[in-house]
Amino acid sequence: MGAAGADKGVGRYAAAHFAREGAAAVVVVGPAARQAGAEETKALVIQEGTACLVLTGDVGDSAFCNSVVEATIKEYGRIDVLVNNAAEPYPISDIGQVDPETLRKTFKTNIYSQIYMCRAAWPHLKRGSSIINASSLPATGAADGGPPLLDAATTAGAVTSFSRALHMNAVSSGIRVNAVTPGPVMSPVGPAPAVASTSSSKQEADPEAAAVSAGPCFVFLAGQDSSYISGQVLHTAGGGGMAGAAGMMMSVGA
Numbered sequence: 354m355g356a357a358g359a360d361k362g363v364g365r366y367a368a369a370h371f372a373r374e375g376a377a378a379v380v381v382v383g384p385a386a387r388q389a390g391a392e393e394t395k396a397l398v399i400q401e402g403t404a405c406l407v408l409t410g411d412v413g414d415s416a417f418c419n420s421v422v423e424a425t426i427k428e429y430g431r432i433d434v435l436v437n438n439a440a441e442p443y444p445i446s447d448i449g450q451v452d453p454e455t456l457r458k459t460f461k462t463n464i465y466s467q468i469y470m471c472r473a474a475w476p477h478l479k480r481g482s483s484i485i486n487a488s489s490l491p492a493t494g495a496a497d498g499g500p501p502l503l504d505a506a507t508t509a510g511a512v513t514s515f516s517r518a519l520h521m522n523a524v525s526s527g528i529r530v531n532a533v534t535p536g537p538v539m540s541p542v543g544p545a546p547a548v549a550s551t552s553s554s555k556q557e558a559d560p561e562a563a564a565v566s567a568g569p570c571f572v573f574l575a576g577q578d579s580s581y582i583s584g585q586v587l588h589t590a591g592g593g594g595m596a597g598a599a600g601m602m603m604s605v606g607a
Contacts, residue, residue, distance in 0.1 A: 363487055363535050364438040365394040366568030371434065372401035374572055379406045379425045383439070383462075404429075412439045413461030418469035422477065432477045434575045437467040438487040442505035456504050463508035467515060480527030483575040484519065488512040488534045488586060509534075513586055520584030529583040531574045535567040 368378045378398045382391040391407045398405035406428050410417040425432055441462040443455055467486050478484075489509040513532055520530040567589045573579050574587065 363533075363567045364436065365390070365397065367436055367438065367571040368394055368405070369397040369401060370568040370572045371575070372398040372403045372405070374576075375403060376434070377404040377406075377429055379408065379421070379428070381408045381410070381412060381421055381439075383409070383411065412466035412470065413458075415465075415469045415472075418466070418473045421470070422473040426477060432474050433482055435470060435474050435478070435482075435484045436487070436571055437470055437485070439463070439466045440487065440489065440505070440508075442489070442502050445503045448503065451503065459504040460508055460511075463505065464511045464515065467512060471519060478526075478528050482528045484516075484523070484528065484530045485571050485574050486512050486516045486530070486532045488516070488532045490534060516586070517584045524583060529574075529579075531579075531583060532586045533567060533570050533574070534586055534588045 364380075368380055372378060380391050380394050380398075382388065388407075388409060391409070395405040395407050406424065408421055408424060410420070412418060412421075422432070439462050441459050443459060445451060471484055474484075489505065489512075513534075516530050516532040523530050570587050570589050574582065
């Protein structure tokens with residue numbers, strides 16, 4: 354499996370759980386400053402008895418995404434599962450605070466990266482392969498008392514829409530596309546501590562637990578037990594955000 358954004362949090366535990374099932378991993382991380390986290394993830398994967406390749410670069414750059422796929426094919430010969438988990442959230446409390454450069458970086462990392470990685474991996478995927486994209490709780494319209502994340506919420510909504518649209522494109526090829534929406538977790542750039550201090554959800558009060566519990570969900574969506582599930586979003590937020598999600602579904606169906 355390949356995981357973009359796996360140096361900490363959800364990506365790390367997804368990689369570890371895939372390794373537990375016997376999958377080799379490619380861990381893709383951003384700045385060199387996060388290399389230490391990637392090496393810790395690699396150690397977890399190796400501890401489970403499988404191999405792990407760590408690649409560093411900007412997943413918001415299409416050329417780098419192409420090189421990730423090339424390196425994966427060279428190392429392992431195939432791609433069975435693609436996990437897109439890279440994200441950059443920045444607290445923004447007012448639309449007037451939106452900075453064009455920060456907005457560009459957020460979109461580049463959070464949604465462009467997923468599109469670029471899917472495009473690069475697509476020729477190598479086959480019937481039975483899975484793409485699993487990580488969305489986030491702000492996509493449901495529920496902040497649960499945490500800091501406003503206007504740009505991140507927008508990209509999270511885009512991830513959900515992209516996943517469903519790509520599912521329609523992939524279904525005839527036998528490739529499944531789903532998304533996972535975890536609660537706030539600890540990450541190199543995430544605001545989880547502030548969210549956890551005011552959260553109404555028991556699980557969200559422990560960002561590390563939220564990340565750990567999300568890991569098996571990625572494995573489930575990649576396995577045979579979920580072979581009839583595609584185009585769906587699996588919420589693992591300890592109940593957080595579901596009121597907002599239900600409201601969205603009701604309004605769409607009205």
